[in-house]
Amino acid sequence: MAASFAMANLWEKYAVPKLIRVACSQPAVMKDRSQIVPKASGEVLELGCGGGINLEFYDRSRVSKLTGLDPSVELLDYTRSEASARGFDMDILDGIGEAMPFADASFDTVLTTFTLCSVQDGPKVLSEMRRVLKPGGKILFLEHGKAPDKGPEKWQQRIEPIWKHIAGGCHLHRPVMDLFEANGFALTETDGHYAPKTPRWLGWMESGEARPI
Template identity: 55%
Template sequence: MGIRQWYEDKILPRMIRCACSADAIMELRAGVVPKARGRVFELGCGGGINQQFYDADAVTAFAGLDPSGKLLDYARAEAERKGWQADIREGVGEAIPFADDSFDTVVCTYTLCSVGDSAQVLREMRRILKPGGRLLFLEHGQAPDPGVQRWQRRLEPLWVPLMGGCHLTRPVIASVRQAGFAMEDSGQRYMPKMPRWASWMEWGSALKTA
């Protein structure tokens, strides 16, 4: 096993799980994830961090997808701890292995930054949602301030390989709208006590319309 493979297999999953479960991040998750209803699909479910926030009385079925085998171990352990049946698979968001119109809610948190083709992933999430279904999202991305954007562009070539493909410059809400979703509500802000180039967050809910 080479150094890069060792880092990606052993170190990176733990770094991601730690960074994505910081207190301020968990507060944002707590405002988004509990809105899930019915048949729920979570893209980027590895780590299992969101599972504590789902309302088990409102969720009738849960499925998830993640490309990281190690993070999926965490997700399956969390599902067992929660005591619910979960269809958790290894795979990528560009080719979600579920049929059209399968889910009432799709949840996507801190995932669009690291997928290979974010536009295709959004199309796939829209495809598997039932008409009128809801996308719940929480992501970091391109900041609105030109000075911060410049730093994001400078740092991104170093950041991407270090953080498992995570990009700093991808727009979030604009991309959701471009994928054909109708925005219900949204929020955005810099997170406190974090460098501004890494702390711009956008979240909300959007509907699959005809």
């Protein structure tokens, strides 16, 4: 038992950050990122900033301040390296979405990309997003989630129990847009599509803008 626990910890610490970096920077994913990230403006919080993959897509002329939050120390090391290499002045913090270390009404934009799949408590994270948004603020999201077609959706249910253990707690079957709407957000500029050259059980992408009602 102790040996299994130790192996799991080693996998989480060393393998998962590399797996996430590779999986989340595939060409199709980067194209989707390039369409959502530049919409961030004002004082921006990137929830799940680990890896620093989004940094190349920000429109710096629109961002007055960038803050990043992520629970993975290893992924945050990548973020700091990317920010330094790009000359990006960024506040980078270790923390979770369910308990953000920020005052109320701190940000104009909250950006989340491929993060809501792995949080422990989705409604609590959305409640925290609402709390830290300034009046009139927006959430920009790009996530993979529950496929709309029965075939891929069945495979998601079958694979998810194993997938969560090898992919840092990532859920394949979360209905992202439904989660926002069920927790008091209005959605605009939404898009849903299967990523090309990706298994359909893994490749359903949802993106858009959410504002508190």
